Amino acid sequence: MKKLLTIAIATGFGFSMQAHADRLSTELIKPIEPATITEPEKVELGKKLWFDPRLSMSGFISCNSCHNLSTGGSDNLPTSIGHNWQQGPINSPTVLNSxxxxxxxxxxRAANLQEQAGGPIAxxxxxxxxxxxxxxxxxxxxQYREEFAKVYGSADVTIDNITDAIAVFEETLVTPNSRFDQWLKGDDKAITEQELAGYNTFKSIGCVACHNGPAAGGTSFQRMGVVEPYQTSNPAEGRAAVTGKDADRFTFKVPTLRNVELTYPYFHDGAYWTLEEATDVMARLQLGRKLDEQEIDNVVAFLKTLTGDQPTFTMPILPPSTNDTPRPQPFGIKQ
Amino acid sequence: MKKLLTIAIATGFGFSMQAHADRLSTELIKPIEPATITEPEKVELGKKLWFDPRLSMSGFISCNSCHNLSTGGSDNLPTSIGHNWQQGPINSPTVLNSxxxxxxxxxxRAANLQEQAGGPIAxxxxxxxxxxxxxxxxxxxxQYREEFAKVYGSADVTIDNITDAIAVFEETLVTPNSRFDQWLKGDDKAITEQELAGYNTFKSIGCVACHNGPAAGGTSFQRMGVVEPYQTSNPAEGRAAVTGKDADRFTFKVPTLRNVELTYPYFHDGAYWTLEEATDVMARLQLGRKLDEQEIDNVVAFLKTLTGDQPTFTMPILPPSTNDTPRPQPFGIKQ
Known part of the structure; x- marks a missing residue:
């Protein structure tokens, strides 16, 4: 990397472009591209459902409650609050770039966003x-029936159409244009020297082996605690719960590092609140490396360059219930 | 009214305008005017705070949780869900036009919106x-400190500035341009004959004596159950809790009827889910009138003309917490 940059600077703009093009092909983290919306009415319908608390028994919890689009698509809690204030078993992952x-x-355990969307509802x-x-x-x-008729050709709403619309909305929730992506695409000034140093450490010690692709994660399952075991009171078994294989115990999907500045606290148990701690723990447990304070600060500075443009949109107005709508049951069936 | 309309039709446009102008002066319900925003940065700051769940101990509940701007500024629950899923004592009134x-x-018990805003937080x-x-x-x-510095001249945030910003945002949450207001302003076609018949019943039996002004309510305190007592298991005492006067027992602020189609369930205990029931109960208990089915349908049709343009805005992106931000305590102090 250093060599390429030196050549670029030494030989002027033409060659510099070459070096930048190289970043796109040689770097293991790829830029996030803006969403291409081909079915705007479906997206709008999905957005309404995303914000509709009537998909919960209480009438209080919507998709956005735990994947809040005002706060990085997450709830910034160690584990989520569910119906009747039950404590969720695992940290809610961000919906952004999911x-x-x-x-x-x-x-x-869900192959795609549509399959996932059906989970929390039930x-x-x-x-x-x-x-x-x-x-x-x-x-x-x-009003919902009308919209479903327009989008799916039938006013008779099905769970598959509900979850499809939510998934299509979720597909629009990408965060392009981070400073890191600007750098990947050739803008040398988009990140500072410290941030670049952090990225170089990130690569050289091996973080990028798992945190790669456009989401800087989400491309593989890996054991939590490769070199040293991860201490947690959280009972989640990881991928073994899906595959039934003992080898998959404590193996989790590598989380995205996109917008990681916004998605605290960290890890599947949400046990760590600062990026400094999270970086230190990952380097030690996954890679057997004890980073010094300067290295950690640099990596954290790099991680913050991964914050992209947050999805901005008009808050939806939901169609009102009718006299026939099943009523919410926030406090049990007694009402 | 009928006479005026007849004259208007008989004598042509000039006179028709006269009749319409009369509506604005003679009708006891007045149109809602759009918000005039003089301090857009303060409104934006207030909007962020409105949506910020970090104003709650759990990090889960924001102003918008119980006054959801996607659902008529209310939560559509009999009484709200609070911290640790506690059941609130009274129905959350809509923030719209408050x-x-x-x-x-x-x-x-709060003189104004700023005073109110401090209540639920604590x-x-x-x-x-x-x-x-x-x-x-x-x-x-x-980022919040910067915004407060810009808006209030000091980066040192105070509770008074927090609640002031929220209140200034709330002042923008008005719903002009309902069909009823279009009719008030002279558009005869804005409401149907049935809706007009419902409005005439609404006036002739006396609903408008309390449900008047631009909000069609909110202008006075009245006893719940004037002619016949209101049966409820809700222990709320009403205004007596504020004044200490026995005469104020079971006296409540008359709720707005604006957007009442969206703000079910009804009354301070949220015990009635349909406008038909609510209309029947009000007519009997407050006015000693038993309306027939047709009259109720007409009044309900009229009430639905009070749904105005809902506030539309871009969902705010909240600035992230820092390593120094006090952490949410969703499940008690143990964490």
């Missing part, structure tokens, strides 16, 4: 509704 | 934070 992951959930610890109830609620609202 | 109320809360049943903690949290975030 379309770039090889699979969904920490253990990859999970008794999360939204605590059921697919039948969610469909009944949406079907009872004429 | 600046037009004579006072805030059902019992009017209420152990609601956001369960404290003013000291809320200030510490916001003060720990450099």
């Amino acid at each position: 379309s770039l992951s090889v699979a969904q959930f920490w253990d990859g 999970n008794p610890m999360e939204m605590a509704s059921s697919h039948v109830l969610a469909v009944d609620v949406i079907n009872s609202i004429p | 600046s037009l109320s004579v006072a805030q809360f059902w019992d009017g 209420n152990p049943m609601e956001m369960a934070s404290s003013h000291v903690l809320a200030v510490d949290v916001i003060n720990s975030i450099p």
